[in-house]
Every structure is written in structure tokens, then in C-alpha cells.
Amino acid sequence: MGLFSRGKSKDRPDTDAVDTDAVDAEVLDAEVDDLSEERDDGDDIDGSAAGHGGRGTTGPFDRAEVDDDSDYLNLGAIWLRGQQGMELRLEINEQEQQITGVTAVVGESAVQLQAFAAPRTEGVWIDIRNEIAASIVDAGGTAEVLTGEFGEELLTRMPQAGPDGRTVFMPARFVGVDGPRWFLRAVVSGRAAIEPAAAEGVHEVIRTAVVDRGADAMPPRELLPLRLPDADGVAQAEQPGDDSRGDDLNPFERGPEITEVR
Structure with a gap:
């Protein structure tokens, strides 16, 4: 794999991970309408139909x-397969010195991946999706359930003030996949959030990802630990005193980055 260089980043939403412009409200509304027409409508936010993330035969996979x-870069709980031009950023909680997520940047799009423990008998995506939607709506944004490649997903828009004072929206797609005793959450940002034609690169990251749940007993929704790879691409052992519990499913927290130069 490529070399890793450590860098600092300011605290900002993950939807800013890719250097793309915010979308004007009227333009984004039209693009979202087009996206909705291209996909089957999902259930309402509080619907009761089965909305488990879909793995099928194409992944993401269990270890x-x-x-x-x-062919995989072993990051502990998540393994990723590289692709041409892909850049990886490992997000670190500086206070706890804990890796909390990995973001793959492909062109003008990005996808943040985090893996969590889940119950053996049922998935957690429906509940988590509803909680994320409620949080975003409470903050003044919008959330819409759509059906995509990985099952029901959440298309969100967070309002922000543009440079000219007009309201712009930062779009993101939340994808959830329920696996055996684990849950994988992917947050798609950049052009792939609203343009299906631009999504293949980040979708390939999701569908080829591998989750290594481990055998330890863990409470549902506890963050599965990620680790730095060594020179051979194998995850390094966690240092004594590390705490594998992360902030509970916070999609907008960033820390310093470790970037793979390919």
C-alpha cells in the first residue's frame, strides 16, 4: 500500500471532506427530485417495514x-481494498488517541466508514436511521428515505449560509448494512451523494469492505476498534489503556487525518 502521512484538520462536518461546492437550495431540490425518481421510494422515516441494510452476495463482507x-488493507475492524487514485484518511480522537473512522476519497466524492457491534438476533439500521433523521431535522435539515444498492438509505441536506448570504445545502447519504453481530455505517458526501453516475467509486469501497467483528462480547452500538496498519498492511496491536468506545454514531465529528498517498 502507499505511504501514510499525518496531518491536522479543523473540526468540520464530514460533508466537507471533499473539496466540492455547497449546492444552492433550488438546484439541490431539483437534483434530489431527479434522484428520487431514479430510485424506488423507501418507507417513511418512522415506517415499520423491514429496512435492514442489504449485503446480498456482493458485500460488504464478514471476515x-x-x-x-x-488485496486488503487491514485496519482492524474494517478492511479495505484499494483502487486507483483512492486516498484514505483515518480520523482520530486526539483526546483519547483513538481511531474513530476511515474515509475513502475517490475523485470528487468520499465515503466515511465506521463499524459497530450489533445484537446477534436483529439488525439496528432501522432504529439508527430514524435517530439520524430526527437529529438532522431538529437541526433544520431534511431527511428522506430512498432505496439504493445497499437497501434503504437516508438522503440528508443540512442548511448552511453561503458566501453571498444565500442558504445552501450540504447533501449526504447515510448507508447502513447489518451483518452478523455487526453494523457498518457509510456516509457518502460530495458529488456521489446526489449523482448516481458519480457514485460507483465510493460504492465499490462499500461493497468490497470487510468487517472483522472479533469474538469479544460487546454492547450493541459500541464502536469496533480501528488500528493503524504496519508496513505490511496489517493492523498494529492496540496500545494498553486504549478505549474502543467512540462517540455514539456521530456522523459530523472529525479529527486529525492520516492520508494514504497512492
């Missing part, structure tokens, strides 16, 4: 389903 791991 037990992968025989050949030679």
Missing part, C-alpha cells in the same frame, strides 16, 4: 466470508 485477504 469469515473472505478466504484471500492479500
